[in-house]
Amino acid sequence: MSELQGWGRRLPVVADGKGLIGxxxxxxxxxxxxxxxxxxxxxEVLPSVGGHGWRDRSAVLVQLTVAIVLGARNLSEAEALQAHHQGLFGLAVSDSTTRRTLADLDEQVLAALARVRVRRQVWT
Structure with a gap:
């Protein structure tokens, strides 16, 4: 067991799975x-929706994906997680906005999404 200095006291560091930040x-x-x-x-692939107050559809999908990773099981939970983590997500995307974004994913858009490639950029 090792120790960390924190707030003027020594804190034990153990691998017991308790006190984790999920x-x-x-x-x-x-x-x-x-x-x-x-x-x-x-x-570049998702249908764009213009106008003041409209959310970027790509950011909506990325935020939804992260919310699912955090444990969201439905759109309401995804919205609640985003609201809780506003420093990470910014303003939470409402469940109705997320629902509209998902509804816009027709066969043509899904085919275009399947062709999205970012591997080269990651490796460089």
Whole structure:
């Protein structure tokens, strides 16, 4: 067992699985999607919806994916997780906006999404 200095006291570090922060890796997933170019590549493929107040559909999908990784089992839970982690997600995407985004994923869009490639950018 080792120790960490924290707030003027020594804290034991043990591998017992207690006191873990379950959502600590979510920021890495969100940033990875952006840095690897996935969010931008999705934006090129997804149908764009314009106007003030409209959400970027690629960001909606990335945020939904991270919310699922965090344990969301439905759109309401995804919205609640996003609201809880506003520092990571920004403003939460409503479940109705997410539902509309998913409804826009027709056969043609899904085929285009299957062709999205970011591997080359990740390796460089």
């Amino acid at each position: 959502h600590a890796g979510a920021v890495l997933l969100r940033k990875l999607a952006d840095r690897a170019g996935l969010t931008a590549a999705l934006a």
